[in-house]
Amino acid sequence: MTVIHTKKLTKTFTVKKETVEAVKGVDIDVAPGELVAFLGPNGAGKSTTLRMLTTLLRPTSGSATVAGVDVEKDPAGVRARIGYIGQGNGGGHSYRVIDELIMQGRFYGMNTSEAKARAETLMASLDLGDLAKRTVIKLSGGQRRRMDVALGLMHSPGLLFLDEPSTGMDPQNRANLCEHIMRMREEHGTTIVLTTHYMDEADSMSERVIVIDHGTIIADDTASRLKANLAGDLLAVEVAAGSASEVRGLLGRAAAEGDIQENAYDGVVRFRLRLAQGAQLAPGLLKEMHDAGAPAQSLELKPPTLDDVFLELTGRSLREGAEV
Amino acid sequence: MIEQAVTPGVAIQQRGPRSLVTDTWFVFWREMLLPLRDPFSLIFSLIQPLVFLGLFGPLLGSAVGAPAFGGQSTLQWFLPGVVVMIALFGTSMTGSNLQYELMTGSYERILATPLSRSSLMIGRALKEWAPLVVQGLLISVVCIPFGFVFHPLHVLLGLVILGIFGIGLGALSYALALVSQNKEWIFWGVQQTLLFPLMILSGIMLPIEAGPGWMKVASLFNPLTYLVNAERELFAGRIGMDTAWGLVAAVVTAAVGLVVGIRTISRNTN
Numbered sequence: 001m002t003v004i005h006t007k008k009l010t011k012t013f014t015v016k017k018e019t020v021e022a023v024k025g026v027d028i029d030v031a032p033g034e035l036v037a038f039l040g041p042n043g044a045g046k047s048t049t050l051r052m053l054t055t056l057l058r059p060t061s062g063s064a065t066v067a068g069v070d071v072e073k074d075p076a077g078v079r080a081r082i083g084y085i086g087q088g089n090g091g092g093h094s095y096r097v098i099d100e101l102i103m104q105g106r107f108y109g110m111n112t113s114e115a116k117a118r119a120e121t122l123m124a125s126l127d128l129g130d131l132a133k134r135t136v137i138k139l140s141g142g143q144r145r146r147m148d149v150a151l152g153l154m155h156s157p158g159l160l161f162l163d164e165p166s167t168g169m170d171p172q173n174r175a176n177l178c179e180h181i182m183r184m185r186e187e188h189g190t191t192i193v194l195t196t197h198y199m200d201e202a203d204s205m206s207e208r209v210i211v212i213d214h215g216t217i218i219a220d221d222t223a224s225r226l227k228a229n230l231a232g233d234l235l236a237v238e239v240a241a242g243s244a245s246e247v248r249g250l251l252g253r254a255a256a257e258g259d260i261q262e263n264a265y266d267g268v269v270r271f272r273l274r275l276a277q278g279a280q281l282a283p284g285l286l287k288e289m290h291d292a293g294a295p296a297q298s299l300e301l302k303p304p305t306l307d308d309v310f311l312e313l314t315g316r317s318l319r320e321g322a323e324v
Numbered sequence: 325m326i327e328q329a330v331t332p333g334v335a336i337q338q339r340g341p342r343s344l345v346t347d348t349w350f351v352f353w354r355e356m357l358l359p360l361r362d363p364f365s366l367i368f369s370l371i372q373p374l375v376f377l378g379l380f381g382p383l384l385g386s387a388v389g390a391p392a393f394g395g396q397s398t399l400q401w402f403l404p405g406v407v408v409m410i411a412l413f414g415t416s417m418t419g420s421n422l423q424y425e426l427m428t429g430s431y432e433r434i435l436a437t438p439l440s441r442s443s444l445m446i447g448r449a450l451k452e453w454a455p456l457v458v459q460g461l462l463i464s465v466v467c468i469p470f471g472f473v474f475h476p477l478h479v480l481l482g483l484v485i486l487g488i489f490g491i492g493l494g495a496l497s498y499a500l501a502l503v504s505q506n507k508e509w510i511f512w513g514v515q516q517t518l519l520f521p522l523m524i525l526s527g528i529m530l531p532i533e534a535g536p537g538w539m540k541v542a543s544l545f546n547p548l549t550y551l552v553n554a555e556r557e558l559f560a561g562r563i564g565m566d567t568a569w570g571l572v573a574a575v576v577t578a579a580v581g582l583v584v585g586i587r588t589i590s591r592n593t594n
Contacts (some may be wrong), residue, residue, distance in 0.1 A: 082436075084436035088433075092428070
């Protein structure tokens with residue numbers, strides 16, 4: 001059983017008489033309870049994909065079934081079964097927080113007392129308890145974003161979509177939001193699909209990462225497997241210049257030759273290489289170097305990030321992705 | 325703790341039965357929360373029609389001879405026009421409130437709920453129309469000491485016809501706001517450019533019968549003309565052919581508005 005199933009889902013836009021293929025036939029399957037992140041640079045097509053799944057955009061071709069309902073045949077049916085937290089702030093500026101939350105519940109068919117009770121529970125759990133009668137425009141950025149989360153959770157969706165949930169938030173609020181979402185999932189097994197261009201967010205929050213670039217899926221796996229298979233740990237060792245040739249040989253057996261960089265300065269040679277399972281291999285490597293009479297002067301080991309994965313896949317960094 | 329009485333990972337079924345009426349009611353009620361939380365705005369909106377009645381009405385009486393009013397008093401003739409004017413201004417601005425919500429994410433949030441597309445437009449247009457019922461009745465009562473003869477049931481029927489017309493105009497305004505997204509000036513440019521010619525050519529301000537022949541012909545193509553004539557007949561305490569034609573004009577406007585509005589919404593979304 002899948003919660004989301006798409007087949008060759010495609011979206012093209014016409015911008016100034018030019019056809020732009022924003023999403024080029026993606027196939028996605030999401031099982032119940034999964035936490036999936038669409039990761040990619042701005043303009044990669046991840047939000048467009050999300051908007052098709054939430055019926056905010058009509059697919060150009062291909063098909064998508066969300067929560068058992070076809071997005072084209074019964075968009076209202078899809079909307080009744082999902083929650084959506086968009087990029088913008090969902091609360092109307094002149095409304096009171098509590099009024100908007102109750103109306104949101106009413107939109108999904110809750111009665112007023114049910115909606116009020118639910119709104120109060122959510123406000124307490126999202127630290128909005130004192131702000132019930134505050135108008136949205138008077139809330140801080142972080143408070144508004146937490147209100148967006150409350151709006152999205154009012155009807156207790158079993159499937160929740162979040163579009164760039166933490167854009168524009170400070171690190172503390174980002175961590176906070178992340179914690180709320182993780183807790184909700186642990187407690188209720190909600191299926192969650194989010195888009196992000198923050199690799200650390202995809203890394204810390206989701207088990208499964210779908211990397212999207214230029215409208216196609218270029219990788220789809222758990223974050224740890226993506227990193228282990230595609231990037232490996234970054235290892236840097238420094239040795240005395242005299243021992244460089246022994247070390248070069250030792251390292252050459254562990255990694256392909258092209259992957260080893262060398263810098264010499266002040267009588268020291270610094271080797272840098274990517275090594276799958278580098279953390280596990282490092283102790284043995286140090287011992288071999290010691291036994292060969294070429295001891296390491298220093299060692300640095302950095303686990304890979306999803307940015308390294310993206311770099312490996314596309315030759316570009318996610319950080320500079322926006323300009324490409 | 326966030327409580328969810330839901331089977332893990334399984335999307336919930338929708339709860340109650342949905343209908344256009346309940347959806348429209350929810351949209352209408354959300355819009356009504358703004359004036360209800362800030363009632364001064366409603367009182368303030370009564371000032372404009374009173375200004376027209378108090379300052380323009382007397383000028384009208386002395387500038388145009390009584391025969392042009394079909395034998396009625398100036399007030400009896402002018403008041404229904406002012407009521408149509410309030411409806412015209414109010415419902416044609418439906419879209420401007422939407423523009424603000426388009427810029428933040430609140431319109432998108434509502435689009436992502438199961439509310440039907442037509443309820444989004446009808447609910448908003450009705451919100452612009454609802455205060456009119458209160459305003460129309462209030463103004464009529466205020467005018468009684470000045471010689472206005474008040475026929476409550478006829479006036480009420482007149483307001484219902486205006487409401488139907490308002491749904492159409494509100495939907496067109498809504499569509500205009502969607503089309504002119506991120507370019508506010510287009511919305512206001514189009515709204516103002518259309519509003520005044522339509523208003524003058526309907527005979528709201530001055531009797532069209534006093535104008536040149538081409539204006540009389542032009543006014544026949546203006547749905548507002550039929551509406552104004554209907555309101556004049558009803559406010560005078562009669563129900564006849566003018567009322568029937570006004571109702572037809574209102575229904576046609578509503579139908580055209582809803583078709584255009586729903587097409588505009590679904591051009592981009594489902």
